[in-house]
Amino acid sequence: MPRAVVACLLAVVATTFGVVGGSSAGAAPPTDTLSVAPDGHGTACSTHSPCALDTARDQARSLVPTAPGDVVVELQGGTYRLTSPFRLGVQDSGRPGHPVVYQAAAGQQPVLTGAVKVTGFTRVDAARNIYRADVPAGTAARELFVNGVRADRDRGPRDPSGFSVTSTGFTTADPAYASWTDAARVEVVRDSGWKQMRCPLASLTASASGGSNLTVDPACWNNNHTSVPHPGFPFNGAGLPTLDGVSWLENAYQLLGTPGQFYLDQDAGHLYYVPRPGEDLATADVELPVASQLVDASGTPGHLAPLDDTDWRAVYTGSWNYSGGRPLGDLNADVHYTSTDGDAVSYTFTGTGIQMLSETNDDEGSADVYVDGTKVSTVSGDGPVRLAQQAMVSVTGLAKGTHTLRVVKTGGSYLLVDGFTVIPDAIAPVHDITFSGLTFTGTAWTAPTAAGYVDNQAGVLWDPTTHTPTRIPAAVQVHRGLRITFDGDTVTHTGTSGIDLADQTQDSAVTGSTVTDTAGTGVAIGEVDDYYQTDPALMTSGDTVSGSVVQFPGQEYADAVGIWVGYSRGTTLSHNDVGYTPYSGISIGWGWGWASDCTLQAKQGLPTPCAHGTTYAGGHHIVGNHVHSVMGALFDGGPIYTLGGLASPAEFTGNVLAECIDGCNMIYHDEGSSQWNTHDNLVRYGNGSLWLNLWTPSIHDDSIHDNWSDTAAYNDNGTNISFQQATVVTDGNWPAAAQALVAAAGPGIRPGPQADDDDLRVAYSGSWSSSGSRNLGDLDNGVHYTEHDGASATLTFTGTAVGFLTETNSDEGDVGITLDGVSRGTVSADTPQRHVQQKLWSVSGLSDGPHTLTVTKRGGSYLLVDGFTLS
Structure with a gap:
């Protein structure tokens, strides 16, 4: 789905929760219903006189003990602007089988946001087309959204040349940097390996040779360069890489000028923005996230750490x-x-x-x-x-x-x-609460502005002061929850992660939801520092993410992943669509070789005597997910990545893993991974990746069998591995069993105006490759392409209209069009200059039913498939 499109909210059918009034035999018990609105007031909490959200929450507490069924809080449509989190504690819990339900009123779209609307822009620099609006002095923010599209903090060119490392930062022969203003707000960013590192500068000064010295904040420089935290197992592996170069510089007024970028002068209270073509700031919806969190559902105790x-x-x-x-x-x-x-x-x-x-x-x-x-x-x-x-x-x-x-x-x-x-407190989870049909958006996380971003891996960081593990906070946070459900919700446009089931949350679920365009991780489950637990009440267990779309995570912090699972027991990830990630799609487990015995660690070449302990993790079911278009920015990950040992067997089956962009292993059981039954998965478009990587002897006791792949390349250096080579398929000639697996993967067809080139409804025949992170304006920033005449792509869809999106250029040629098995002639993609997202052919007025559209390469050097428009 396009990154700027928010999925349609799901209306909640009344019979799901019971209805108010009389009931027939066998019907669900009636509900108690409270109604709220963005401008609600008073205490009536009725449809005609709605109250505020906090008021309804407080009233629900008194209803729960005697309610015959669920207690429902209906949110009328509109924008709920929150300056602090909506907090739910143990006292706000429902009952087993009868939750307190916070749901969208039928047919309405409530949006909970932590952003403020910015207006009053005037142009202050005609040459660079810079506009400015006033915000309260001291406003701290790192994100901006204009008409529902993420803007970038202004930044310099990618991988600039001429920078050398010094003892305090960087130096360059370019004298221009020394004249930049407000050096302490400038941030140096480094993408390297599997990490992203960020540090604010302390100063920008002219060098003795006439260039510029960039002195990095000393504490951040120590954490990211000089003395990177490296406690070893079970908290991290290699500890590297370090902040040893400049990927780009960010957040200086002098960098403004690129459309779609902004700069916030926090001290003066000025927001600067360069509009994109077609944006009218007099009418645009400009949202500046300032609140750190939207929902906080917390039981006791909170986070436990030794x-x-x-x-x-x-x-x-x-x-x-x-x-x-x-x-x-x-x-x-x-x-x-x-x-x-x-x-x-x-x-x-x-x-x-x-x-x-x-x-x-x-x-x-x-x-x-x-x-x-x-x-x-x-x-x-x-x-x-x-x-x-x-x-x-x-x-x-x-x-x-x-x-x-x-x-x-x-x-x-x-x-x-x-x-x-x-x-510190009694073990008392917040429990039996459901959120349904709600949209959460517009959160801010500003800690990296002052202290930098000290990365470990996959959105797990080091606290800049204590050097203990920490994570990117989430817009919707559950701490020690039990039976907390997010059903048909949307989390989008955040400066944080999306949903976090944290602090040993149990039997909770994210179902049928959409989490997209998050600065950090999409959905997170579990912790990294409770590996030693033996008490089931103090374990993360029984959590589920199913039937959900998690796309475009890591939009600010590129090491973040779509779905992250730390130490947990019995986690189910089923039939999700996870894609367009800068690092791995799904990351499961922690601890590296911690749970592998000393013999295996020695075979890997690790020190003897070894760092060896136990973990309670295991029993996972990773089933039927579609994970695609991954590794768009970093290196050494994959569509689904596992790490660390398990205490009980786990299953990895029915997953379709596709479109690796760079630095990828398609099925990646990394260091220490054990007891995985990995079977009946399909791997394609790895672009030179291994279909399976078991690179070191501490990976042990896994069973790999009955998988399909379009490449034969693999690595099995594990210990006691039961290995069967995948069935290797060429030119898209997948057997019926593999095609059935593709048809069953993901959450099913979701309505929308477009289908991307990596949509599961598209079948490629012949020799095709994929290319992502092209940054040329493609739909979702990637394409499939072929150089072979006769190669074809077929979209199966239901609707009344369809269009074919491609790139036109001088190296493109003729394209044959076939609809429902009937030729519709040939069109040409040959143009003197490159044009992206071109609707080369379309048709409307079809009967409302199933159809197939096939595009076939007939000439030229390339045929590109960028996507399809649908009615």
Whole structure:
């Protein structure tokens, strides 16, 4: 679908949730319905006298306990401009089987936005066609949308030449940079490998040789260049690349002049913009996102992360020793340890529970666990192999208050303490809430403006100060949710990620929804720092993304992916369409080789002794997804990418993986991936990519069989892999079973005015290739092309009109047109100059039913398929 098009909202049928009034036998119980509007007020919350959203939420709390069915909050159409998130807590939950439902009123389109509308533009620079509007001084924003299309922060040319690295940043012989104003707002951006790095500048000065020195903010330079965070397993792999070059410079007034780019003078309160052809700023809808979040549904506790054994609250009594810099996978590479029975560690905390991380090994022994002076258990660290960061002690369910944990060594050679996780509140998820038919848009994330963007991989970052893992925040955020559902919703045009099912959210779902044009990740599930959990209540589990469209993620942060899954159990990703990504389409798992044993790590060439632990992840079902047009900006990813080991088997089947742009592996089970049953997938248009890459011995115990591919190239260097070569198909001659797989993949046909060249309704016969990120104005920035006369592309569609979009140029030739098996003659794509998205042939007035349109190359050097228009 075109990136500027928002999917149609789905009307919610009344019988889905019950109806108000009488009911017949067997009918759903009646609902309690509250009505809200953008200008709602008062407390009636009725259709004729709607209230505000917050008012309806508060009233719903009192209705839930006695409601015979669902409690429904209907949002009338219009724009709800939010300056702070709509917050839902445990007290706002529904009941199992009867959620609180926030839904669009029938036939209406409510839009929740964190953007402000900007008006009053005047032209201030005729030569560069720059317009300016006033916004409140101090307004912080990194995104702008004009008539529903993302504008770019102004930037210089891609990969500029002449920059050299210095000890504090970069230098160049070009003297122009030294004259730029407001250097602290200028950002240097580097795309390298699988990472994007960003840093603000500290200064721009003239060099002694007459050029310019670009001094990068010192803290950001340290984080992205000099001392990149690299704790190793389970938090990251290589740690590289670094900010060692300039991909482009961004956000300087002097760079303005390109249509569709803007500059915000935050201090003065001036927004500058260069309109695109056809944009009239007197009437245009100009939206400046300023709010950081739209929905926050939070249970308790919030995010849980371990604290080191050196935490000030840990008191060690007896003859304890400290060991730092251990390359064994310890938290922060250190532990406290004792060999004396009777030695103890105490930890006083405020909360409802606590976990203590230790190590298991054959020289570890037993310990008694006391809470507030009362013995609650005896635990043991004895095990056949060394495993780091094990939750040896886990105490939950305490009354909230101040407690003291005391662990006393009673046996074995050693007791080790590696860290503590405090559970500050009762485990109480926000639960049974549904959002249906709503649009969420216009969020801002401004943290990189001051501190830069310190990337790890796939939208997982390092906190610039603590160097602990963090992630791009989302417009719609769920923290510790249970049965939270997004059905038929749209998230679009954000400066953040889209939807995040975070902090061990369980049994929640994104179904039939559209997430598109996000600055960060489309949909995220799980965390990266809860790998050690053994308590099912403290795991991410049972979440689903199905029947959804996730396209154009990473529009600002190019390392972000369409769907990201961290540590989780039983995640289902089913029949989604994920595409047009700058990095991988779907990324599943974390930890690299952490869960692979030391023998496998040694075979990979990793240090011995090794950093080895466990994870609770596994049981995933990755089924029937269409993932396409990926790797548009970065390198070393793929349509579906897995990482790290699993504790239980997972299935990877029925997926159609296509159109890799660059630096890709089509089925990419990366470092540590294990227990994947990968079968009955179809791979095509990899543009030189391997259809399968198992590159290193720490990838182990996977089964690869019964797949189809248009290339035979693969890499199997894993351990204990059951491998069967794919059935290799040439010239689009897919057998019936493969064609059935294509027909079943993705969310099904979605109505819209266009079908892109990589739409599953298009079948290519003959020798074809794909080309993406051409930046020439193609529909969705890519095409399929052939150099062979007789090669054809066939669109199967239902409708009354169709048109063929292509590129015309001097190297294009004649194109044969066939509709429903009948020749409609020949048209020519030969023109003296290049023109993109040209409707070379069209027809209307067809009977409303199924049709097939075939275009066939008849001459010239190339035939390009850019897409089709549909009625």
